[in-house]
Amino acid sequence: MKNFQPLIVPISVSLLAxxxxxCSSGAPSAEGGGGASKPGHTVIIGPNHSGGPALKGNxxxxxxxxxxxxxxxxxxxxxxxxxxxxxxxxxxSMLVDxxxxxxxxxxxxxxxxxxxANKDYQANRAATYSVDVPELSEIYVSGDGEVLVNAVKxxxxxxxxSGAGSCFAAGKATNVKINLSGAGxxxxxxxxxxxxxxxxxxAGTCKVNALNxxxxxxxxAGTxxxxxxxxxxxxxxxxxxxxxxxM
Numbered sequence: 001m002k003n004f005q006p007l008i009v010p011i012s013v014s015l016l017a018x019x020x021x022x023c024s025s026g027a028p029s030a031e032g033g034g035g036a037s038k039p040g041h042t043v044i045i046g047p048n049h050s051g052g053p054a055l056k057g058n059x060x061x062x063x064x065x066x067x068x069x070x071x072x073x074x075x076x077x078x079x080x081x082x083x084x085x086x087x088x089x090x091x092x093s094m095l096v097d098x099x100x101x102x103x104x105x106x107x108x109x110x111x112x113x114x115x116x117a118n119k120d121y122q123a124n125r126a127a128t129y130s131v132d133v134p135e136l137s138e139i140y141v142s143g144d145g146e147v148l149v150n151a152v153k154x155x156x157x158x159x160x161x162s163g164a165g166s167c168f169a170a171g172k173a174t175n176v177k178i179n180l181s182g183a184g185x186x187x188x189x190x191x192x193x194x195x196x197x198x199x200x201x202x203a204g205t206c207k208v209n210a211l212n213x214x215x216x217x218x219x220x221a222g223t224x225x226x227x228x229x230x231x232x233x234x235x236x237x238x239x240x241x242x243x244x245x246x247m
C-alpha cells in the first residue's frame with residue numbers, strides 16, 4: 001500500500017547526521033552498528049542492486065508520514081535505519097529525498113510492516129524511519145539495515161537478522177528468540193529476558209541478558225555474550241565460535 005501524506009518540509013542533508021536513538025532517553029545505543037550510510041558515501045538500494053542505472057536522489061530531504069494498518073511485526077529489507085518506540089499510538093514516518101518517496105514501499109502483509117525499495121535508487125544516505133506502534137513481537141532485518149527498538153515488552157520477542165544487518169533493543173520480555181546469520185549484530189543486553197533461545201551462524205555477534213535460562217547454538221565464527229547467571233545454561237558450539245559470559 002503506497003498511500004501517504006507528504007509533509008513538504010525541506011530539511012538540510014546535514015540534519016540526517018543526527019542519531020535517531022537520541023530521540024528517546026531510553027533508546028538503545030547504536031554504536032558499532034551498521035545500516036545507514038555516512039554522509040558523502042553514495043549507496044545503491046533496491047531489489048536488484050545491479051550497479052547499473054538507478055534513480056538518483058536530489059538531496060532535498062523531506063519528512064513523509066505513511067498511513068498503514070495495525071501490525072505486530074516489522075521487516076527492514078534494504079539499507080536504512082529504523083527507530084521504533086513500542087507502546088505509542090501507531091505512526092510511521094520517514095526522512096528521504098523528495099524524488100525517492102515513490103521508490104520506497106511501506107506496506108503491511110499478514111500483520112507485518114515491510115519496508116522495502118520497489119526500484120533501485122542511489123542516494124548519499126539511505127532513508128531513515130521513525131515507527132511508533134502499540135505492540136511489537138517480531139523484528140526482521142536483512143541486507144545491511146539497522147533497527148533500534150526501545151520500550152519493548154510482552155511474552156515474546158523474536159528477532160531475525162541476516163546479512164550485515166543490526167538490531168539493538170531495550171525493554172523486557174518473558175521469552176526472547178534470536179536467529180542471526182551472516183555477519184550481523186544483535187544487542188539485547190538492555191532487554192531483561194527470563195528465557196533466551198538463540199542460533200548464530202556465520203560471523204555474527206549476539207549479546208543477551210538471560211535471567212533464568214539460556215539455550216545457545218553457534219556455528220562458524222559467531223560469538224555469543226550474555227549477562228546474568230541463568231540457572232539453566234545449554235551451550236553448543238560448532239567451528240571457531242564462542243559462547244561466554246560478559247566480563
